[in-house]
Amino acid sequence: MNKAIERIVIDPKICSGKPCIKGTRIHVHILRDLLAAGEDFDGVKMAYPNISDKDIRACLNYAAVLADEEAGVTS
Numbered sequence: 001m002n003k004a005i006e007r008i009v010i011d012p013k014i015c016s017g018k019p020c021i022k023g024t025r026i027h028v029h030i031l032r033d034l035l036a037a038g039e040d041f042d043g044v045k046m047a048y049p050n051i052s053d054k055d056i057r058a059c060l061n062y063a064a065v066l067a068d069e070e071a072g073v074t075s
Contacts, residue, residue, distance in 0.1 A: 005065060007058035019062060021055045024048075031059040 009022045019028040026048055034044050041056050 005058060005062050007055055008062045021051055021059065024050060024055075026051060028059045028062055031056055032063050035060070 007022050008019050008028060010017055010019050014020055015025050015027060020026055021028070021031075031044055031048075031051075034047070035056070039047075041053055044056055045051060045053075
């Protein structure tokens with residue numbers, strides 16, 4: 001498994017099983033949406049001070065993997 005994706009957890013006991021950054025209750029889609037809206041890493045970290053650049057990259061990587069799976073791309 002990709003090291004970045006290991007920072008993402010999917011657990012039915014945490015946030016109803018929605019993908020989150022490990023050790024937080026911050027949903028992957030929240031960070032993805034902020035970045036898609038034009039927020040930069042510093043702005044995201046200001047809103048969520050307990051995450052790191054690696055966490056943000058993990059969210060982007062996770063979203064990219066899901067998009068590849070949806071498109072039927074295999075690595």
